[in-house]
Amino acid sequence: GQQLNQSPQSMFIQEGEDVSMNCTSSSIFNTWLWYKQDPGEGPVLLIALYKAGELTSNGRLTAQFGITRKDSFLNISASIPSDVGIYFCAGRPYNTDKLIFGTGTRLQVFP
């Protein structure tokens, strides 16, 4: 099945730094979702985006639905140790009812 291109694959950063990751697709989407997954747990929804150009924040997290409808990014500001985990994007192409998931960005935060 189709998967999104998510980058970077992994990041190793120092506490307090800002983080940016993104997902791109070859087709246009009508929904972008960002999830965080801790080891051995299910993904937890962070931010949902439904309109091209939409910019939404959730605390230190900010995500945007690209105006081309083929991409989305997630920013984390002032990272802290509990930000460690795997971040997944997911998108829904037009005229389908299935989500497509990115391969994830593994984030490590060092004190």
Added chain:
Amino acid sequence: DGGITQSPKYLFRKEGQNVTLSCEQNLNHDAMYWYRQDPGQGLRLIYYSQIVNDFQKGDIAEGYSVSREKKESFPLTVTSAQKNPTAFYLCASSTLTSHTSGNTIYFGEGSWLTVV
């Protein structure tokens, strides 16, 4: 508490054995899904159901079966035909709204299946 409950958290299967993973949701969601996750990889859709007594194959349905006899429940059976079943299995659910507003999927906590 509202949410999606998967059980068991850990399950061991012998070669040739069928096993069933349970998924129950009390969110009144119409749609339910099963995903498989292998180490270091994204999520792959096994089966999904949008309404009771109806379900569709996802991208990797071979060796799996499901049923949807109740809105709240969507059990997954991993059959002996699935040759590489060791993985982390995630159940999810969502409402069914228009495509312009999107359907946000919520996940359970997952079940680990290991073949011994």
